[in-house]
Amino acid sequence: MVASEYQLEAHPVIPKGKPFLLVVLDGWGENKEDEFNAIYKAECPTIKSLKEGAPRRWRTIKAHGTAVGLPSDADMGNSEVGHNAMGAGKIIQQGASLVDNALEDGSMFTGAGWNFAKESWANGGTLHFIGLLSDGGVHSRTDQLFALMYGASDHGCKRIRVHVLTDGRDVPDGSSIKYVGQLEKECENLRSHGCDAKIASGGGRMYVTMDRYEADWNIVERGWRAHVLGDAPNKFESALDALTKLKEENPKLNDQFYPPFVVVEKDGSPVGTIEDGDVVVNINFRADRVIQISKAFEYENFDAFDRVRWPKVKYLGMMQYDGDLKLPSNYLIAPPLIEGTSGQYLCANGVRTFACSETQKFGHVTFFWNGNRSGKISDELEVYHEIPSDNIQFNEAPHMKAAEIAKAAREALLSGKFDYVRVNFANGDMVGHTGDLEATKRACEAVDQGVKVLIDAVEQMGGIYLITADHGNCDDMAQRKKTGEPLRDETGKVAPLTSHTLAPV
Numbered sequence: 001m002v003a004s005e006y007q008l009e010a011h012p013v014i015p016k017g018k019p020f021l022l023v024v025l026d027g028w029g030e031n032k033e034d035e036f037n038a039i040y041k042a043e044c045p046t047i048k049s050l051k052e053g054a055p056r057r058w059r060t061i062k063a064h065g066t067a068v069g070l071p072s073d074a075d076m077g078n079s080e081v082g083h084n085a086m087g088a089g090k091i092i093q094q095g096a097s098l099v100d101n102a103l104e105d106g107s108m109f110t111g112a113g114w115n116f117a118k119e120s121w122a123n124g125g126t127l128h129f130i131g132l133l134s135d136g137g138v139h140s141r142t143d144q145l146f147a148l149m150y151g152a153s154d155h156g157c158k159r160i161r162v163h164v165l166t167d168g169r170d171v172p173d174g175s176s177i178k179y180v181g182q183l184e185k186e187c188e189n190l191r192s193h194g195c196d197a198k199i200a201s202g203g204g205r206m207y208v209t210m211d212r213y214e215a216d217w218n219i220v221e222r223g224w225r226a227h228v229l230g231d232a233p234n235k236f237e238s239a240l241d242a243l244t245k246l247k248e249e250n251p252k253l254n255d256q257f258y259p260p261f262v263v264v265e266k267d268g269s270p271v272g273t274i275e276d277g278d279v280v281v282n283i284n285f286r287a288d289r290v291i292q293i294s295k296a297f298e299y300e301n302f303d304a305f306d307r308v309r310w311p312k313v314k315y316l317g318m319m320q321y322d323g324d325l326k327l328p329s330n331y332l333i334a335p336p337l338i339e340g341t342s343g344q345y346l347c348a349n350g351v352r353t354f355a356c357s358e359t360q361k362f363g364h365v366t367f368f369w370n371g372n373r374s375g376k377i378s379d380e381l382e383v384y385h386e387i388p389s390d391n392i393q394f395n396e397a398p399h400m401k402a403a404e405i406a407k408a409a410r411e412a413l414l415s416g417k418f419d420y421v422r423v424n425f426a427n428g429d430m431v432g433h434t435g436d437l438e439a440t441k442r443a444c445e446a447v448d449q450g451v452k453v454l455i456d457a458v459e460q461m462g463g464i465y466l467i468t469a470d471h472g473n474c475d476d477m478a479q480r481k482k483t484g485e486p487l488r489d490e491t492g493k494v495a496p497l498t499s500h501t502l503a504p505v
């Protein structure tokens with residue numbers, strides 16, 4: 001599109017010269033009002049008064065499944081799809097759907113990415129897969145991994161090593177044993193058909209490899225050491241052993257936070273380090289949490305941590321994760337092309353924008369918002385302001401940076417320098433993912449207070465506001481039976497729900 005195609009007529013209702021405030025409440029769904037709905041149980045007078053005081057202006061919209069471009073209506077919403085859809089104002093066929101389609105019609109195994117990968121094992125290289133091991137469908141799916149493993153074996157691959165990141169965030173805590181068990185079975189089956197397939201290393205997604213927005217490079221370094229160098233304090237003869245024994249040592253450990261581990265032979269040598277001539281496929285289709293590890297594999301000049309050894313491998317993403325950086329340069333499936341984003345229109349029309357969140361969600365209101373492009377659309381018109389997140393488990397400080405975000409955005413509103421202020425409050429989502437109901441209530445209260453500060457400021461300036469969310473999370477903190485009743489363990493304790501929900505927003 002040329003710039004003129006982005007020219008817009010003046011809006012008939014929204015006053016020119018008055019600021020517009022857009023607030024995304026991350027992970028804040030509209031769900032059944034019961035004791036496991038943290039929003040309902042918290043003191044949230046601002047949000048409540050908006051709902052009750054202006055019912056005509058309040059409505060719910062779908063934020064999951066096919067309504068936002070996901071493969072099926074059983075798929076919960078997530079930040080990438082939510083912010084992509086809101087930022088572009090349209091439904092985009094998401095990575096998960098594109099991978100499914102390519103597997104179904106076979107084009108996965110005829111594309112340029114696949115042929116590039118194949119050269120490596122044709123020359124004796126090992127095929128490595130790295131990624132999140134669950135069927136949560138937010139970042140990756142095990143059925144897609146298995147399809148790639150069998151596809152490789154059918155195309156002559158003789159040696160596969162899988163580096164697994166345990167989930168417990170998009171699926172219940174404790175379920176990683178099940179996924180590792182399934183993967184072990186598939187490996188066994190492949191071995192009986194002449195392809196030497198094994199799990200080689202792993203760790204929990206929030207502690208190993210899958211950092212985002214450069215919140216903590218140590219996370220990526222731990223992964224690099226385990227996957228590439230075969231170096232981790234914990235060495236076991238199988239991944240199942242690793243999970244069970246680490247949990248025995250520390251019963252409080254959850255799937256999201258397993259320490260890095262390496263699978264070793266009887267003599268203690270790692271079963272699958274990453275070596276020159278190998279090929280590495282990252283099975284995550286979602287971008288944010290694999291950009292850093294992709295840089296570590298791809299960039300010759302890299303100083304985020306000491307790689308010790310930088311093997312000469314072919315590295316491929318399931319998708320290309322960053323369209324601006326062209327990262328990684330090789331990938332299996334072309335990502336959705338997201339054009340005509342709101343930012344492109346607003347910049348073409350001279351709208352001055354202030355976008356703000358804390359680190360954990362900073363890329364959500366910038367990178368995802370702009371259709372998975374890093375960097376700004378216009379240096380003159382836009383200010384992107386990041387408040388550093390703390391590197392802690394967020395139920396320990398459920399207020400996170402809500403007050404700081406509100407303060408920064410308030411100043412932007414009152415400064416008169418911006419026409420459009422866009423923020424994301426992370427709390428409902430990030431604390432919701434811990435499964436800690438009490439802390440999540442505090443999280444909702446911090447968000448509610450932040451929203452109050454911002455509404456006061458925008459009203460003072462005579463502007464208008466829109467408050468919305470990207471998907472549910474804190475609106476239901478209990479796993480449920482089919483009947484809707486909460487699931488309980490033998491002692492009667494309710495099983496916490498750490499994942500997003502299917503609720504509308």
Ligand SMILES: O=C(O)[C@@H](CO)OP(=O)(O)O
Binds near residue numbers: 026027139289
């Ligand atoms: O933490 C994440 O990576 C996802 C859950 O997997 O959450 P969100 O989509 O809200 O960022």
Ligand SMILES: [Mn+2]
Binds near residue numbers: 026027078470471
């Ligand atoms: Mn989100």
Ligand SMILES: [Mn+2]
Binds near residue numbers: 429430433473500
């Ligand atoms: Mn989330």
